[in-house]
Amino acid sequence: MTAKIQSKVYRFAVYAGAFFSMAVLLLIVGYILIKGIPHLTPELFAWEYNSNNVSMMPSIINTLLMTMISLIVCVPLGIGAAIYLTEYAKRGSSLVKIVRMTAETLSGIPSIIYGLFGSLFFVVALKMGLSLISGALTLSIMVLPTIMRTTEEALLAVPDSYREGSFGLGAGRLRTTFKVVLPSAVPGILSGVILAVGRIVGETAALIYTAGTVAKVPDSVLDSTRTLAVHMYTISSEGLYINQSYATAVVLLVVVLGINGLSSFIAKRIGRSHT
Numbered sequence: 001m002t003a004k005i006q007s008k009v010y011r012f013a014v015y016a017g018a019f020f021s022m023a024v025l026l027l028i029v030g031y032i033l034i035k036g037i038p039h040l041t042p043e044l045f046a047w048e049y050n051s052n053n054v055s056m057m058p059s060i061i062n063t064l065l066m067t068m069i070s071l072i073v074c075v076p077l078g079i080g081a082a083i084y085l086t087e088y089a090k091r092g093s094s095l096v097k098i099v100r101m102t103a104e105t106l107s108g109i110p111s112i113i114y115g116l117f118g119s120l121f122f123v124v125a126l127k128m129g130l131s132l133i134s135g136a137l138t139l140s141i142m143v144l145p146t147i148m149r150t151t152e153e154a155l156l157a158v159p160d161s162y163r164e165g166s167f168g169l170g171a172g173r174l175r176t177t178f179k180v181v182l183p184s185a186v187p188g189i190l191s192g193v194i195l196a197v198g199r200i201v202g203e204t205a206a207l208i209y210t211a212g213t214v215a216k217v218p219d220s221v222l223d224s225t226r227t228l229a230v231h232m233y234t235i236s237s238e239g240l241y242i243n244q245s246y247a248t249a250v251v252l253l254v255v256v257l258g259i260n261g262l263s264s265f266i267a268k269r270i271g272r273s274h275t
Contacts, residue, residue: 036250039243049215054244059231069136078147086155103145114142115206133221135211143196154188204229228252
């Protein structure tokens with residue numbers, strides 16, 4: 001087989017894969033919208049949940065709270081660990097290899113395992129109970145490897161000439177890291193945060209074991225709560241609110257797209273300000 005034929009075969013495979021992925025995405029999104037939009041009613045957005053309105057408003061607020069608390073915990077830790085591994089630790093050292101292998105292993109662990117760990121450690125051992133903070137801390141551990149690895153790759157993608165130029169102008173390692181390297185890596189870092197947000201918003205198994213399924217806005221971080229994904233799972237498993245489950249899926253889809261769109265907008269603005 002000549003190189004020209006191989007090139008055409010590879011190109012066809014790439015286009016076929018891209019077309020198939022887009023078709024599946026459009027099929028899923030279209031199905032959810034068609035089944036869910038007709039059942040979006042004002043009752044679903046009532047402030048308090050009951051068996052008559054099956055309101056998702058408390059779950060929407062809980063989802064935003066869960067996402068915010070989880071990111072507050074895991075983003076500084078993940079970015080800080082990545083900065084140390086790329087900027088301070090010796091490249092290729094045994095420590096770096098061990099941390100990378102550990103992060104990749106943790107990324108592949110099923111979420112139900114994280115839920116069991118969170119139940120035993122945060123809920124039982126630390127006596128936090130089924131609560132918002134137990135769920136948020138469990139999700140922080142779950143998405144920490146993703147943020148750390150994507151941040152590390154984004155930092156490694158910054159050319160060494162940027163660092164050398166900064167050092168040549170007399171800047172120290174700390175100033176170089178925060179004034180030169182990090183701003184250049186912001187788009188890659190935010191891509192990891194977006195992936196983390198998607199996993200947090202769509203998580204159910206880990207939260208059932210740690211946050212519970214109470215459909216109300218918590219008065220404190222120690223109160224049990226329910227996110228949108230858990231809300232959709234709970235009402236669909238009852239078999240009485242299938243139409244409302246599709247409507248909840250539409251709102252969940254909009255929330256994820258909104259958060260991703262906002263993150264991309266912020267990344268572009270930060271990228272423009274440093275060019």
